[in-house]
Amino acid sequence: MLALEINNLNFRYKGQANLCLSNINLQINESERFGLFGPNGAGKTTLIYLMTGLLQPISGESMVFGRKIKQRNGVKRLFGFVPQDFAFYEELSLEHNLEYFGAWSGIDKNEIKQRTDELLEILGLTEYRKIAIKKFSGGMKRRVNLAIGVIHKPRILFLDEPTVGVDVQTRHAIINYLKQLNSEGTTLIYTSHLLKEAEDLCEHIALIDEGKVIANNSLVNLLKEYNESGLEGLFLKLTGKAYRD
Amino acid sequence: MFKFWASILKEFRLLIRDKVGLALMFIMPITLVIIITNIQNNAFDFIKNKGVNVIVCNNDSGNVSKDFISSLQKTEMFNVINIKKRVCNTEIKKYNALVVIEIPQNYSKQIKNKIKKISNKALINFGLNNDSTIANENILADSIAITFNRSLQNNYRYAINSALQSAMFITENRLLIKELYFEINGKEISESFEKEIINDGNVFKKKITIKDKNKIPNATQHNIPAWTVFAMFFMIISLGGNIVREKLSGNFIRLKILPASYFVSLISKQIIYLLVVVVLVITIFSIGIWIFPLINLPALNMPNNILGLFLVSTVCGLTAISYALCIGVFANTQEQSSGFGAVSIVILAVIGGVFVPPFAMPDSFHLITKFSPFYWSLQAYYDLFLENNKFIDVLINILPLLINIVIFQLIAFIGLKRKNLI
Structure with missing residues (x-):
């Protein structure tokens, strides 16, 4: 079953003359590990916002499990989001953050408690549950960012550079947990500039440049098609070496 | 309902953890009310x-x-x-x-x-x-x-x-x-x-009216409500900053993706800050009742209409909160929110008669003063303290404030829509 389907999608920001994204067509299967890559300013984050319904396209449509994304209230519950920036209340404790975002995700008190215990155990944060997040290290904050995004076990999880700025151990823990989540049925839509990590995580790749999809296939097929041994070589071959920002 | 409760709890926790902000919200008006009442006491005695x-x-x-x-x-x-x-x-x-x-x-x-x-x-x-x-x-x-x-x-x-x-x-x-x-x-x-x-008594008979709008409060009756309302509006620093911070942080994107309306969060913020208003009113009014006589200032005599007092305070608080909401929605940075917020409040307070009471202002100011919500707030309190208004009179007095609330909330709503925040 298709988890997410985008057909002929066009988008421009208010006041801009040119399209920011033009004629985007993507199909993401349920339980797939989908990677969305491109140089800075290519339109990756904008596309994620369009997929989640945060932005509305000027034409084209997006479907989530066969339902139009415009009916946001019906599909919102299916989404989880781990943004690149830390998105939590640093003054509050880890437990209080999870309680709040859990409630907003639509799960009940008991489930919040159960998921909190589970996630803190997996991400090695149990002993810090009552401490204000502002006292945490960068790596711990990254793990909290992820925990909040998955508290309600979303069916589609959007990950915008979830491991940026963390040490090897934290990266390893996060990627392992994402794989575990995926094995339980969660579709991952991942974007990052860490292409080695992406190679390890993603099965299917879409490359965007200047608002257009320039490649869209399984990682294995793309490497074979362009005769490259790794994602980084493929990326440079398709997008060039010139600065983009 | 659970989302709403969780939001209220979150706002409450954020507020009580902001100890500096809380202290400012209370210490500033308490200090001002004591100092200014002392300074103005003699002048008010003379005028009265x-x-x-x-x-x-x-x-x-x-x-x-x-x-x-x-x-x-x-x-x-x-x-x-x-x-x-x-x-x-x-x-x-x-x-x-x-x-x-x-x-x-x-x-x-x-x-x-x-x-x-x-x-x-x-x-x-x-x-x-x-x-x-x-x-x-x-x-x-x-x-x-x-x-x-x-x-x-x-x-x-x-x-x-x-x-x-x-x-x-x-x-x-x-x-x-x-x-x-x-x-x-x-x-x-x-x-x-x-x-x-030889008639050395009163030449003129005292003009008796049903409602004497020219009644003048004493320094306590002016300063206690005046600085309480000022403190309510000064919450803009905390509430406006809270909204701007949320708007600029990733929290806002995360909340928008989740299955709940941001309105729930905005209403929760308003409820929590309304609670702060109630505590603020109780604190400053208590100082007027019990502390002022100890420092040789006139004690605050509470009006008989306590329900009216509660209603006036709540409506004044809601006006202040709605104004803070407006600023928070339109400000793009925390500096804008606190800078513009503070300056605009001081100007509105001056126009509205917090620093110099409306009755002591020159005639040319009497029209301008009506453009400030502070003026209507003070008039509502004056009438309660000086006229011991009945409930229906209180309702009439708070009508301009209710109009202010509707206008501010409407502006905030338009801002949220225009900025694609809801």
């Missing part, structure tokens, strides 16, 4: 005609000076403090006096002579006496010395001078009538007839 303290140093032992002092007291403008010894600065400070009057020795005798001469002059003119030697004599007497406190403004000096002259005229007229009556009739004037022709 409680009486100007006047030190009278009477060096005369006759009846005329006593009669003059009695006339001064009857004007109800002066609190007369009689001092025998020579007046010095310490006495002026001790009695907080604005005027010192020194009556010279033999003043009564000199005035009596002066009256006698005027009386004779009048009788000659009436054709009832022909002793021209008396009529040509100098009729001046030693003057009473008046010294004003140097801090007293000119307009107050003129007013006090006029009042003193009136008292003196009354004294001299009484003596003159007595003298003329005696000269013409050869006997003393009767007390009833004297009262009939």
Whole structure:
């Protein structure tokens, strides 16, 4: 079953003359590990916002499990989001953050408690549950960012550079947990500039440049098609070496 | 419902963890209310005609000076403090006096002579006496010395001078009538007839209206509500900043993706800050009731209509919160929110009569002042404290504030829509 389907999608920001994204067509299967890559300013984050319904396209449509994304209230519950920036209340404790975002995700008190215990155990944060997040290290904050995004076990999880700025151990823990989540049925839509990590995580790749999809296939097929041994070589071959920002 | 409760709990936790912000919300208005009430207390007393303290140093032992002092007291403008010894600065400070009057020795005798001469002059003119030697004599007497406190403004000096002259005229007229009556009739004037022709009481009947809009509050009745409302509006620093922070952080994107409306979060914020308003009102009003008398300030007398007081405070608080919401929605940075918020509040407070009460403003300001929500808030409180308004009067008074709330909330809603925040 298709988890997410985008057909002929066009988008421009208010006041801009040119399209920011033009004629985007993507199909993401349920339980797939989908990677969305491109140089800075290519339109990756904008596309994620369009997929989640945060932005509305000027034409084209997006479907989530066969339902139009415009009916946001019906599909919102299916989404989880781990943004690149830390998105939590640093003054509050880890437990209080999870309680709040859990409630907003639509799960009940008991489930919040159960998921909190589970996630803190997996991400090695149990002993810090009552401490204000502002006292945490960068790596711990990254793990909290992820925990909040998955508290309600979303069916589609959007990950915008979830491991940026963390040490090897934290990266390893996060990627392992994402794989575990995926094995339980969660579709991952991942974007990052860490292409080695992406190679390890993603099965299917879409490359965007200047608002257009320039490649869209399984990682294995793309490497074979362009005769490259790794994602980084493929990326440079398709997008060039010139600065983009 | 669980989302709503979780939001309220989150806002409450954020608020109580912001100890500096909380302290500012309470310490600033408490400090201001105590200092400003102290400063304004004397001025309010003067405006309210409680009486100007006047030190009278009477060096005369006759009846005329006593009669003059009695006339001064009857004007109800002066609190007369009689001092025998020579007046010095310490006495002026001790009695907080604005005027010192020194009556010279033999003043009564000199005035009596002066009256006698005027009386004779009048009788000659009436054709009832022909002793021209008396009529040509100098009729001046030693003057009473008046010294004003140097801090007293000119307009107050003129007013006090006029009042003193009136008292003196009354004294001299009484003596003159007595003298003329005696000269013409050869006997003393009767007390009833004297009262009939010399009316030294109130000339004008007090105008009585059903609702006296010109009633003036004392320093406490003005400053307690004024600085409470100011503190409510100053919450903009905390609430506006809270909204801007959320808007700029990744939290906002995360919340928008989740299956709940941001309205829930905005309503929760407003409820929590409304609770702060209630605590603020209870704290500052309690200081007015119990602490002020201990520091020689007039105690705050609570109105009978406590429900009305609660309603007025809640509506004032909601107006302030709605204004903060507006600023928070439109500000792009925390600096904009706190900077514009603070400056606009001070301007609105000045226009609205927090610093200088509306009744003490020049006429040209009376229209401008109505553009500030502070004005309507103060009027609602004044009416409660001075008129002991009934519930229906309270509702009429808070109507302009309710209109303010609707306007601010509407502007905030338009801002949220335009910025694609909801």
